[in-house]
Amino acid sequence: xxxxxxxxxxxxxxxxxxxxxxxxxxxxIESRPVKSQVRPGDxxxxxxxxxxxxxxxxxxxxxxxxxxxxxGVTHWQSPNFFAFFPANTSGPSILxxxxxxxxxxxxMLWETSPxxxxxxxxxxxxxxxxxxxxxxFRGNGVxxxxxxxxxLCAILAARERAIGDLPAGDYHEAFGRLRAYATSQTHxxxxxxxxxxxxxxxxxxxxxxxxxxxxxxxSLAEAIRADRKAGYIPFFVCATVGTTSSTAIDxxxxxxEQCAGDRPPWLHVDAALAGTAAVCEEFRALQRxxxxxxxxxxxxxxWMFTNFDCDCFxxxxxxxxxxxxxxxxxxxxxxxxxxxxxxxYRDWQIPLGRRFRALKLWFVIRHYGVEGIRYHVRxxxxxxxxxxxxxxSDDEFELLxxxxxxxxxxxxxxxxxxxxxxxxxxxxxxRAYLTHTKLGxxxxxxxxxxxxxxxxxxxxxxxxxxxxxxxxx
Ligand SMILES: *Cc1c(COP(=O)(O)O)cnc(C)c1O
Numbered sequence: 001x002x003x004x005x006x007x008x009x010x011x012x013x014x015x016x017x018x019x020x021x022x023x024x025x026x027x028x029i030e031s032r033p034v035k036s037q038v039r040p041g042d043x044x045x046x047x048x049x050x051x052x053x054x055x056x057x058x059x060x061x062x063x064x065x066x067x068x069x070x071x072g073v074t075h076w077q078s079p080n081f082f083a084f085f086p087a088n089t090s091g092p093s094i095l096x097x098x099x100x101x102x103x104x105x106x107x108m109l110w111e112t113s114p115x116x117x118x119x120x121x122x123x124x125x126x127x128x129x130x131x132x133x134x135x136x137f138r139g140n141g142v143x144x145x146x147x148x149x150x151x152l153c154a155i156l157a158a159r160e161r162a163i164g165d166l167p168a169g170d171y172h173e174a175f176g177r178l179r180a181y182a183t184s185q186t187h188x189x190x191x192x193x194x195x196x197x198x199x200x201x202x203x204x205x206x207x208x209x210x211x212x213x214x215x216x217x218x219s220l221a222e223a224i225r226a227d228r229k230a231g232y233i234p235f236f237v238c239a240t241v242g243t244t245s246s247t248a249i250d251x252x253x254x255x256x257e258q259c260a261g262d263r264p265p266w267l268h269v270d271a272a273l274a275g276t277a278a279v280c281e282e283f284r285a286l287q288r289x290x291x292x293x294x295x296x297x298x299x300x301x302x303w304m305f306t307n308f309d310c311d312c313f314x315x316x317x318x319x320x321x322x323x324x325x326x327x328x329x330x331x332x333x334x335x336x337x338x339x340x341x342x343x344x345y346r347d348w349q350i351p352l353g354r355r356f357r358a359l360k361l362w363f364v365i366r367h368y369g370v371e372g373i374r375y376h377v378r379x380x381x382x383x384x385x386x387x388x389x390x391x392x393s394d395d396e397f398e399l400l401x402x403x404x405x406x407x408x409x410x411x412x413x414x415x416x417x418x419x420x421x422x423x424x425x426x427x428x429x430x431r432a433y434l435t436h437t438k439l440g441x442x443x444x445x446x447x448x449x450x451x452x453x454x455x456x457x458x459x460x461x462x463x464x465x466x467x468x469x470x471x472x473x
Pocket of ligand 1: 243244
């Protein structure tokens with residue numbers, strides 16, 4: 001009888017081959033164009049219309065990865081990748097991901113795999129110490145798939161705290177009076193989360209930013225005061241440590257002061273990229289005030305050598321979050337849950353099911369040690385600063401902001417059209433990849449330094465490419 005399964009001997013052979021393939025891929029990654037050069041539909045057109053009726057051999061499948069898939073891959077792990085924010089990875093992270101797939105547990109409850117829950121809480125507690133986060137986050141961390149999900153959970157917990165105790169009729173009336181506060185620079189996921197939570201755009205106030213694109217706390221105070229006076233319910237404030245556009249730093253401490261008082265709005269701190277920097281003592285000042293936040297998140301899947309998806313989300317007091325998200329149908333009842341002595345992470349997130357994501361983070365921290373992570377973060381910041389120095393002393397390019405960490409925002413002095421043409425020329429060359437934003441209506445290039453293997457030579461080369469492009473376009 002044919003079983004159709006891949007037997008474990010075949011798996012051993014194929015698996016070792018795939019590990020070799022991945023190692024070769026990383027070693028030779030610089031030989032490929034960083035940004036995929038395919039056109040829409042190319043990949044689809046190269047694939048057979050119908051699935052195979054009869055199973056195929058592993059070597060044939062792997063060949064097709066090289067032939068049909070790789071051309072359509074943008075090489076995020078290339079040291080010449082400077083676009084968006086990094087989504088870096090590393091050997092220990094890949095191995096953790098592999099082990100997670102190998103064990104393939106579903107950790108919705110403590111009961112469904114105790115280690116999946118306890119390792120997660122444990123590693124997130126390590127990070128509290130590593131990043132200088134407040135002690136009240138200990139035991140209150142959870143891994144979400146993304147910062148977007150973390151924001152949504154924060155908004156739902158905030159809504160629960162503000163109006164969750166009201167009887168149904170009052171609840172709906174009060175819901176319409178909820179107001180959330182962010183800036184024009186807040187990540188789009190906060191607006192998306194608010195919309196998913198049922199708010200309309202008018203319930204989201206945009207607070208003014210200063211010349212560095214950071215929230216002005218006095219404007220926040222003014223908006224909250226005016227809204228309260230008008231009968232609205234300020235229930236949620238998002239402060240960002242390291243905005244996506246330009247790594248602007250909202251002054252968390254002064255924002256927290258504006259939130260304080262009777263029935264304070266929930267303060268969520270989104271440090272998706274920049275949170276990792278706090279592993280270095282000298283960058284901790286950027287998050288000053290985080291000890292007053294109700295919730296906080298950062299993404300190891302951006303800058304901490306841990307592949308997507310892995311967002312660490314902390315709450316100061318888990319009560320409102322659990323109240324917003326707990327469910328207990330009969331088929332999930334079990335003695336551990338009833339004993340109240342365990343965490344059931346299904347109550348800390350939107351989906352029920354969850355992967356064993358703590359493994360990759362645990363592997364990364366154990367492999368590098370805190371000092372290894374600190375070393376690379378410092379190195380990336382140094383590289384970005386070198387690049388910023390070259391821009392500063394150049395007569396063609398100029399900085400739009402002083403870089404706070406590893407992102408440099410700059411443009412060509414001749415303006416938007418020229419700047420955009422340079423961006424396309426560099427990206428089309430396949431030798432580096434960077435993206436843009438708009439700051440004060442100006443087309444702005446972003447050089448984001450954070451890939452695992454990016455070194456001085458790569459940053460120097462992209463600078464040369466930019467100068468050559470400026471002369472050519
Ligand atoms: C990248 C980013 C996000 C979104 O991250 P996901 O994990 O992809 O949802 C949210 N906030 C900030 C500040 C970011 O830079």
